[in-house]
Amino acid sequence: MVLSKGYIMKNKSILEPYTMRFIMPEEIDQVITLQDYIYELLPNKEIFYRDPKETLLFEIERGGRIIGVFNHANQMIAYRYISFPGESEDNLGLDIGLHESQFKDVVHLETTLVHPDYRGNRLQGLTLEKALEWVVPFGYKHMLCTVSPYNYFSLHNIMKAGLNIKSLKKKYGTPGKDDGLWRFILHRDITSLCINNPSRYEALEMEKIKEQKQLIESGYVGYKLHKESHLIHYTQDFCQN
Numbered sequence: 001m002v003l004s005k006g007y008i009m010k011n012k013s014i015l016e017p018y019t020m021r022f023i024m025p026e027e028i029d030q031v032i033t034l035q036d037y038i039y040e041l042l043p044n045k046e047i048f049y050r051d052p053k054e055t056l057l058f059e060i061e062r063g064g065r066i067i068g069v070f071n072h073a074n075q076m077i078a079y080r081y082i083s084f085p086g087e088s089e090d091n092l093g094l095d096i097g098l099h100e101s102q103f104k105d106v107v108h109l110e111t112t113l114v115h116p117d118y119r120g121n122r123l124q125g126l127t128l129e130k131a132l133e134w135v136v137p138f139g140y141k142h143m144l145c146t147v148s149p150y151n152y153f154s155l156h157n158i159m160k161a162g163l164n165i166k167s168l169k170k171k172y173g174t175p176g177k178d179d180g181l182w183r184f185i186l187h188r189d190i191t192s193l194c195i196n197n198p199s200r201y202e203a204l205e206m207e208k209i210k211e212q213k214q215l216i217e218s219g220y221v222g223y224k225l226h227k228e229s230h231l232i233h234y235t236q237d238f239c240q241n
């Protein structure tokens with residue numbers, strides 16, 4: 001199923017057509033190849049948790065989807081993976097105190113990757129818009145995701161799409177081995193039209209883990225990432241719906 005078509009710039013200089021569509025389970029190896037390629041190039045490996053092939057196939061079986069973006073040569077140049085955790089214990093609703101009865105209304109924004117040659121085309125934002133268009137008619141209400149406090153580009157795009165920081169904790173650990181990686185947990189009620197423009201806020205650097213944790217634990221929500229200063233704005237004066 002084609003979700004959209006259009007034109008994008010390769011290396012910010014060559015105009016190319018692209019197609020956005022759901023990928024099929026038999027195309028999963030292309031996802032893994034792109035994931036491994038981008039992972040190897042990352043200066044800070046901590047910002048990105050690689051999804052095992054088995055997890056992706058399991059999630060597709062459970063209703064999840066991978067939106068792929070393909071160039072004129074039908075090569076995958078970007079993807080966004082979304083999942084529907086339902087009652088399972090990996091539902092991020094648990095991390096932000098959602099009531100169990102709401103778990104069925106949760107959609108997770110999982111990994112998004114864009115090949116370095118095609119960055120700057122807003123593909124992270126465009127695939128998120130398509131994911132939203134797709135889930136809303138099914139009645140999903142809560143969109144949740146995790147982002148590393150060291151991943152400015154991803155955090156900027158996710159917060160621009162209206163998701164707010166509700167928690168900061170270690171995720172993806174192995175019991176008895178390591179306690180995982182620092183992650184913000186972000187949330188948006190996709191049925192709400194509420195826009196935050198508080199008169200009072202605190203601004204903190206994204207890497208200041210301890211200070212942000214303290215603020216969040218005392219009831220603050222991160223609602224904006226300032227583009228120039230890279231400071232996150234937190235407020236207690238937060239509209240919920």
Ligand SMILES: CC(C)(COP(=O)(O)OP(=O)(O)OC[C@H]1O[C@@H](n2cnc3c(N)ncnc32)[C@H](O)[C@@H]1OP(=O)(O)O)[C@@H](O)C(=O)NCCC(=O)NCCS
Nearest residue numbers: 110111112113114118119120121122123124125151153154
């Ligand atoms: C996060 C990511 C998906 C964003 O890609 P994107 O949708 O192409 O980003 P945007 O189009 O919003 O880019 C906005 C600007 O930031 C720049 N930019 C985006 N990602 C960048 C990166 N990783 N490094 C340097 N600059 C980057 C773009 O070139 C663009 O610059 P411009 O305004 O001068 O044209 C991409 O950086 C990526 O794949 N990163 C590695 C994997 C990752 O961290 N994924 C998210 C967690 S799962």
